Amino acid sequence: MVLYPLHELWRTGLAPLAYWADANARIYSAQDSWLSSLPGSQRTAAGFELMYRLGKDYEKPEFGIHQxxxxxxxxxxxxxxxxxxxxxxxxxxxxxxxxxxxxxxxxxxxxxxxxxxxxxxxxxxxxxxxxxxxxxxxxxxxxxxxxxxxxxxxxxxxxxxxxxxxxxxxxxxxxxxxxxxxxxxxxxxxxxxxxxxxxxxxxxxxxxxxxxxxxxxxxxxxxxxxxxxxxxLWWFENSVIHTVPANYPGVGRRVYPGFLQHMGFVAMNPERHGLSHWDFYQDLIKGDLSSAESHRKFYDEYNAVLDMxxxxxxxxxxxxxxxxxxxxxxxxxxxxxxxxxxxxxxxxxxxxxxxxxxxxxxxxxxxxxxxxxxxxxxxxxxxxxxxxxxxxxxxxxxxxxxxxxxxxxxxxxxxAPVKPATPTKAPARSTQPSPRRRSQRG
CATH class of the missing domain: 3.40.50.1820 (Alpha/Beta hydrolase fold, catalytic domain)
Structure with a gap:
């Protein structure tokens, strides 16, 4: 099947456009750039950043827990x-x-x-x-x-x-x-x-x-x-299983590609994702940097997928x-x-x-x-x-x-250690964990 190689070709072709959009977003928003003082520069920068984020490749994020x-x-x-x-x-x-x-x-x-x-x-x-x-x-x-x-x-x-x-x-x-x-x-x-x-x-x-x-x-x-x-089961094997192309260490391995999974995630709630991207564009225009950063963080994680x-x-x-x-x-x-x-x-x-x-x-x-x-x-x-x-x-x-x-x-x-129990036939009743006084911990 050629879908995976075609996807890689498409991603490779899209990369220059994504880099170009990112560069323009920075040029039109940087305070030390004369282009940022032009009328409509903020809207232009917002459009370029949205284009960049829709076209960029999302790598695996870091946990980033240092303290x-x-x-x-x-x-x-x-x-x-x-x-x-x-x-x-x-x-x-x-x-x-x-x-x-x-x-x-x-x-x-x-x-x-x-x-x-x-x-x-x-x-x-x-x-x-x-x-x-x-x-x-x-x-x-x-x-x-x-x-x-x-x-x-x-x-x-x-x-x-x-x-x-x-x-x-x-x-x-x-x-x-x-x-x-x-x-x-x-x-x-x-x-x-x-x-x-x-x-x-x-x-x-x-x-x-x-x-x-x-x-x-x-x-x-x-x-x-x-x-x-x-x-x-045969439908899944014939429809969503593909072979890793030559530009990865796992060349030849059969996988369920991450890009197909991502398409499935988005297809479950397309309207919500579309509205989220529109809100991101509007936040950039309004200068709501906090909301825009929340959007970036969420989609940096959500759009980063792996092959199974x-x-x-x-x-x-x-x-x-x-x-x-x-x-x-x-x-x-x-x-x-x-x-x-x-x-x-x-x-x-x-x-x-x-x-x-x-x-x-x-x-x-x-x-x-x-x-x-x-x-x-x-x-x-x-x-x-x-x-x-x-x-x-x-x-x-x-x-x-x-x-x-x-x-x-x-x-x-x-x-307290858990003691062996005599097997029961009925499942446990629905209970909530009872509140306990927390001991001092590090």
Whole structure:
């Protein structure tokens, strides 16, 4: 198929126009440029910048978390690679403190592994999640690699491999005081990974928090779910799978290209994106630099997409959205049956957004019906009022309404070991995490 090479040719041809538009936007807006004093210069600069942003290529953003504030003191943060695999890097955000007592408090903080989605965007989409967690936790995150940057000699990457990666990361970090947070797509492989570890009597994390994921996509199906079931699997393989062209390290690898995914994201809400760009243009003309910068930051992240390995993408379509193997109890990973009822020593918190248009209501909470081996007192679920999909892990609602409850849930599991429970037949009642007095942390 020639679509990928044609896209690269188009992008290459568009690059000079984007650079030209960027240069003109700067010339007509720079204070030391005589062109900025001409009548209509601000409107001209705004038009050129909009042209530039619509035509530019968006690279993977940086996390850019270099400092946080703890107890009123600035704390340096260093991002480092803890473990590297062909398709993913395990990153740690290492905190430093120049006071002995503060350092001692931070050493006792719970450890959190954030499993980022491999569903189009980079892990930096969870920047706000990480930054919010850092004052109270030691934080790791999975940083998935753009498949077009992985040479074919690294082999294929299936959904089973995703599960194995999560298990390897858990073992590498160690389960002592470890808490796993999965956001969106990885709720399914994370539940599988911990279920298989439980079946082998391996030590488990203290808790798992699952946010807005398709544990059972049959519940309240959304447009995303319907798209995945509307066509047979062969249609996806023939229509959206393409081969990486020669200008990338992964030449010859079969992928679901990021540019096709981005087109799908925009197609879900074209009017909203169109209005957003128009508002950006108007903000530039009015001189509302704060609103314009917010637009830039959002689309720098939103428009930066990665290629997914074809095998992994097709496995996910079939396993999660078409055959629903996990909630039906029929999913085998590398020859082992996934049985969440075997999980005992790991607490469970599920979080959904009331207005989530990606993972419908009840899809994530369905984990409770599967994890019957976890005692009811160690299972909680939260439906965030007024929150959409991104609002449950990023933004004001995440920081002020959801995170405090996640923090208290993790703190409660960190303070007391989870005891094995007698399996129950019914899922846990919907409860809200009870408020607790927070102990002093670094």
């Amino acid at each position: 946080i504030e703890v107890e009123g003191h600035p704390i340096p943060v260093v991002e480092r690679v803890e473990l590297e695999k062909p398709f993913c890097r395990l990153l740690r955000f290492k905190r430093y403190h120049d006071q002995a007592d503060g350092l001692a408090r931070m050493k006792d903080d719970p450890v959190v592994l954030v499993v980022a989605p491999l569903s189009g965007h980079h892990a930096t989409l969870l920047r706000d999640t990480v930054r919010t967690l850092l004052p109270d936790h030691k934080v790791y995150i999975t940083d998935w690699t753009d498949a077009r940057m992985v040479a074919t000699d690294a082999g294929a990457f299936h959904l089973d491999d995703y599960v194995a990666y999560v298990q390897d990361f858990i073992r590498h970090i160690g389960t002592d005081n470890l808490h796993v947070i999965s956001v969106c797509q990885p709720t399914v492989p994370v539940l599988a990974a911990i279920s298989l570890m439980a079946g082998r009597d391996e030590p488990l994390p203290k808790s798992m928090t699952m946010m807005g994921g398709p544990i059972d996509a049959r519940r309240s199906p959304t447009a995303v779910d319907n798209l995945a079931t509307r066509q047979p 390995p074809a095998e992994y993408y097709l496995d996910t379509i079939r396993t999660v959205f078409q055959e629903h193997l996990l909630p039906r109890g029929l999913w085998d990973v590398a020859g082992e049956r996934v049985d969440p009822s075997k999980i005992r020593d790991c607490a469970l918190l599920t979080i959904e957004g009331e207005l989530d248009d990606i993972s419908g209501l009840g899809q994530t909470h369905a984990a409770h019906a599967l994890c019957t081996g976890i005692q009811a007192s160690k299972r909680q679920q939260l439906t965030a009022a007024g929150a959409g999909h991104y609002g449950i892990f990023s933004g004001r609602r995440w920081r002020t309404q959801i995170y405090p409850q996640v923090r208290e849930f993790i703190a409660a599991q960190a303070q």
